[in-house]
Amino acid sequence: MKKKLGLILGFIIGFASFLIMWKMIFLTRITREDELAPGAVMILAVILGSILGFLGSKIQKYFV
Numbered sequence: 001m002k003k004k005l006g007l008i009l010g011f012i013i014g015f016a017s018f019l020i021m022w023k024m025i026f027l028t029r030i031t032r033e034d035e036l037a038p039g040a041v042m043i044l045a046v047i048l049g050s051i052l053g054f055l056g057s058k059i060q061k062y063f064v
Contacts, residue, residue, distance in 0.1 A: 003060075010056020015049030 022041060030036065 006060030014052030
């Protein structure tokens with residue numbers, strides 16, 4: 001489990017930070033009448049989470 005900790009934490013941090021920043025930056029400027037593609041937002045969050053998870057695993061392998 002210790003080998004997967006960097007991967008899991010990187011994914012969670014990347015996923016959550018993207019969704020929080022999306023809410024803070026974009027949703028405050030968009031009116032409720034505009035339609036957004038929630039699927040596209042979730043796909044972007046998963047992609048960013050995967051990239052940061054990969055980086056987290058590489059950082060963990062470097063230091064451990």
